Amino acid sequence: MTEAEAKALEAKEKQEMAGTAEQTRPGVTFKPAVDIFETETGITLLADMPGVKATDLNIDLREDVLTLSGEVETPEAAGETEILREYRTGRYVRQFSLADTIDQSKIDAEVQDGVLRLVLPKAEKAVPRKIAVKAK
């Protein structure tokens, strides 16, 4: 694979969520693509949710289950007719179960350019502490 091929971005269809519970409102629901990484101080989640504004984003944490949901407005105005549709728009929902080592009161969420950055700091007792070993 040449350099140029390796760096070209491929289109992926959004993953539709086949939930166990039906949504009360009609429309399609997608699972946003996420990156999750862990550092010593916490876990950070980055989710691609284009079309979701900060006000339309709902982050819910109860019983150690984190639920992200974002509503997306239909961007097409009423008078427009479709010529080509390669992707659908719909709400984004994804759930994760968290270890109980998260300090739930310090969770930080930020949305920019349709990307959600969610920082989940580890509770104090979970931060690894170096224990100095004394040689006798």
Next chain:
Amino acid sequence: MAIIRGFGLPAWGWRVPTDVQRMRSEMDRLFDHLSSGLSREPGAGVFPLTNVTEDPDNYYVRAELPGVKAEELDISVTGEGMSISGERKIPAEGEDAKYHRRERNAGKFNRMLSLPGHIDTDKVEASCTDGVLTVVLPKASAAKPKQISVKAGS
């Protein structure tokens, strides 16, 4: 002279159409991938996937580009189409970051799109908010539908 008809159809008649049909649909699919713009194969598509709509005055092209800022997008238009190019960057997170999941991709993209009619290139407007690009392309006046009044004959 005896005419042997078998099951009413010659045996070769069953097999050849299926093989030919299969080959034909393979070739169709290959040619669809090669054709530009209005190909209807999003599974193997070019990034970004776009939706195109129109009303009597404008074409609207929309694409989902999460994490791409307006300044990093390059949009150029000709009389009959446009191209969208840029790069989706995912910032590095530090050396001590251990990834549990990595589902998002970064990279360059360059997409050409042809539109069904001519556009007025001077009046094209594009905006990118919350990771959604919207391009409004006004139709060239020759391409707009014109109402023709019908005179009633007596």
